[in-house]
Amino acid sequence: MQLIDYIAEVDFERLVVGSSSAIHRLDARVKLIGAFALIFCIISMKHPHIPLFIFCAATLICFGIKMPLKTYLKRLILLPFTIALIVLVVVIFTYGGEHQVASFFGWPIYHESCSFAFLLFARIIASISVLSVFVATTEVMVVTEAMYWFKVPKVMVDLAVMMLRYIHLLSVESVRMYRAQASRCGFSSRLGYKQKLNNLSTISGSLILRALKRGERVYAAMLSRGYTIDSKLTEIEPLSIKNALFCVIIIAVSVLLVIVDRVWLVAGTGL
Numbered sequence: 404m405q406l407i408d409y410i411a412e413v414d415f416e417r418l419v420v421g422s423s424s425a426i427h428r429l430d431a432r433v434k435l436i437g438a439f440a441l442i443f444c445i446i447s448m449k450h451p452h453i454p455l456f457i458f459c460a461a462t463l464i465c466f467g468i469k470m471p472l473k474t475y476l477k478r479l480i481l482l483p484f485t486i487a488l489i490v491l492v493v494v495i496f497t498y499g500g501e502h503q504v505a506s507f508f509g510w511p512i513y514h515e516s517c518s519f520a521f522l523l524f525a526r527i528i529a530s531i532s533v534l535s536v537f538v539a540t541t542e543v544m545v546v547t548e549a550m551y552w553f554k555v556p557k558v559m560v561d562l563a564v565m566m567l568r569y570i571h572l573l574s575v576e577s578v579r580m581y582r583a584q585a586s587r588c589g590f591s592s593r594l595g596y597k598q599k600l601n602n603l604s605t606i607s608g609s610l611i612l613r614a615l616k617r618g619e620r621v622y623a624a625m626l627s628r629g630y631t632i633d634s635k636l637t638e639i640e641p642l643s644i645k646n647a648l649f650c651v652i653i654i655a656v657s658v659l660l661v662i663v664d665r666v667w668l669v670a671g672t673g674l
Contacts, residue, residue, distance in 0.1 A: 420539040424468045427540045430646040431549040437653040438537040442530050444657040448664050451525035458525070461532035470539060478539075483531040487524045494520035543567055552639045565621075573614055580606045 419427075426434070445454050465475050498520065500513025543564070550560050584590065589602040642650075 419542055420468060420470045420474060424540070426464065426468060426536070429540075429649070430642070431541050431545040432552055432642055433646050433649045433653070434537055434541055435546065435549050435553070436650045438533055440654050440657040441533045444660050445526050445529045445533070447661050448522070448526065450664055450667055451522045452667075453660055453664055454522075454525035454529035457529040458532045461529070461536050464536050465532075465539065468540060474539075478535045479528075479532055483528055487527040490527060491520045491524045494523055548639050552642075569614075569617070572617075573610065576613060577606065577610050580609060 441457065445457060448454055462475075462479065465479065495512060495516050496507075496510050498513070498516035500515030502514040503511050504514050504517070505512040547560055547564050550563075551557070584602055584606055588594075590599055594602075
């Protein structure tokens with residue numbers, strides 16, 4: 404698949420998979436707190452065992468909510484594992500250490516660098532797996548309501564919502580402009596790279612101008628409908644005792660995992 408086809412598929416409103424599981428029905432505020440707590444827990448780990456366990460648990464959850472295998476591979480395998488592998492290789496050859504275990508074409512490989520590289524690898528795939536489960540089970544608008552409840556500045560939330568909405572529209576517009584240019588032989592194999600870059604820069608400039616004009620029209624339309632910085636578009640229900648208990652349990656479990664990791668570290672060093 405070409406890059407332009409991936410751009411055409413950018414739509415944050417279609418990230419949710421399924422709608423009937425218990426995780427889908429869980430309050431978005433609980434899931435938001437849980438995601439942040441688990442990610443902070445993961446980045447605090449000194450051993451890769453618990454992050455790998457979290458990754459396996461997230462994988463089971465993805466299959467439990469009936470995420471298609473193709474979607475799972477895209478979200479948890481292709482890009483995350485690619486980034487994690489790049490970090491793994493770079494850290495192995497650049498982190499250094501005291502106990503050399505091997506060499507690769509003259510590059511020394513140390514035990515400390517291998518351990519730290521694998522730890523970073525485990526942290527990355529575990530964190531992305533947690534975010535993937537959160538995104539697959541929580542709608543964008545529900546997340547924005549949760550952000551309002553957590554007193555995130557309204558300007559930031561409004562900008563985030565509009566960005567998520569118009570990224571899809573602008574991606575569709577860019578694909579349409581690209582295909583129109585390609586149908587006029589704007590990217591023919593007979594053209595040189597300089598001419599292709601000129602045509603691509605023309606599309607980019609036109610897209611920026613259209614985005615600015617559309618933004619002005621949207622803002623004018625919002626003002627005509629009575630929008631102000633203090634407008635309250637939705638009423639958010641208070642957090643129930645049950646959901647508050649879930650939040651406490653998730654935070655407690657995250658803290659407990661960090662404590663277990665520290666005890667594991669102390670036991671491993673023999674202190």
